[in-house]
Amino acid sequence: MTSEATGTGQPSRTLALLWGEPAATGRRKGPARSVDVSQVVEAALLLADEQGLAAVTMRAVAERVGVSAMSVYTYVPGKPELLDLMVDATYHRMPRPTWGGRSWRDRLTLVAESNRELLTTHPWLTEVAALSRPPLGPGVMAKYEHELAAFDDTGLSDPDADAALTYLLGFVQTHCRSAHDAARITTDTAMSDAEWWAANQPLLARVLSPDAYPRALRIGAAAGEAGGSAWNADRAWRFGLARTLDGLAALIRDGG
Template identity: 55%
Template sequence: MGARERSSAGDPVRTLELLWREPGQGGSARGPKQRTTVDAVVDAALEIADGQGLAALTMRSVAAQLGLTPMATYTYVPGKAELLDLMLDTVYQRMTRHDLTGMPWRERVSTVAAENRALLAAHPWVAYVPTTRPPLGPGVAAKYDHELQAFDGLGLGDVDMDAALTHVLGFVTSVARIAIDTARAAAESGESDHEWWQRAAPLLERVFSADRYPLAARVGAAAGQAHNSAYSADHAYDFGLARLLDGLAALIETSSG
């Protein structure tokens, strides 16, 4: 990932102007008659990133997708940094958001976690883009406002609400990366985790001593048998979310008490 492949790495004023454009007003007033729109440029970029990853995303590849020259593409978006913010905000705008009204708080938090897990499964590249400076567009605003509802009315202070949400999203992203990396390893190697371990087993049996590493041998064997692999993203998600909810419950109890 390049140094500028993080959110808010481009010109902040121009990025915000693009992020908050009126729906349907995605073109540029500069130059000759416009052949496309900012929305179409973003859609083309998303198709490339979703299918091939961010490494394949360049202004040239987006231009080719749209049948434009690279220079023409720059009349819609100043560069890749600004384009990346538009892409992030767009997937945030389009992600599924369930009505949290009336749900118990654990169900609300679990729903928000599931929504984000689905987003990262559909757009794996999002899991690897640093967003410590989030693109402050309408998609980010709508996502943040929706997700804070999971913690509203529980007695938490505003700072704790923000921290609790950050904790949940960080957990979801970390587990999503396990699933993404597992899928990539299988695709690049042409063999599943189970097949890889089967191929490595004869050598491991010769060099690994269960007497020397008794806990690693016992626990690793149990986990491997349970997951048919060293890791299971589904198990990590279910186990981790339950522990996360228990920890939040302690915080909520303390705050409300």
């Protein structure tokens, strides 16, 4: 997995690009450009969605938009800045339903589910979207404003509302990263979880003694039967989201 993350580029140039300020690349002499920054970002998004984040190189993006490998740097200074633009663009496209008439728990459930949908559609986001240093572009700000509004009337203080949102999104991101890892293992091994357990069951039956591991075998077997595998993404999601909301409920009930 890549160690790349948002917020690692040159801040002034990144922010200028995110908000369409002319200081992003400075003045440029020569003929009019054949493409614009939005086309560069769109090409990078398509590459990431189709082939994964490793496929997003400045050269590959240049080829996708039809410019030279060197000229692409006149649009975006480098890959760190490009990653910020990509993340902000995906956030900008998220649906933003109205919160009126819903309970706080229903609102936060929608926040969680919309972020899960985003990370499922764009798995590469779990590798780069840093909660601690997001690109402060129009997409990030619109998302933040909308999701904070889900905490209206909960009685939480402003710092607690921010912390509660971060806590909720942290659960979503961790869950989706685990789901992606599980899917990747299945793809890489060309073997489903059921096939893996079936193939290894004879050996496991010989080495795993009920006397040595009574709880692990009993509870593990019950969990596997309930979820259809050692780890079931949907079951883990339902359980984890409910417990996350239960924790926030205690905070809200106590008045923050």
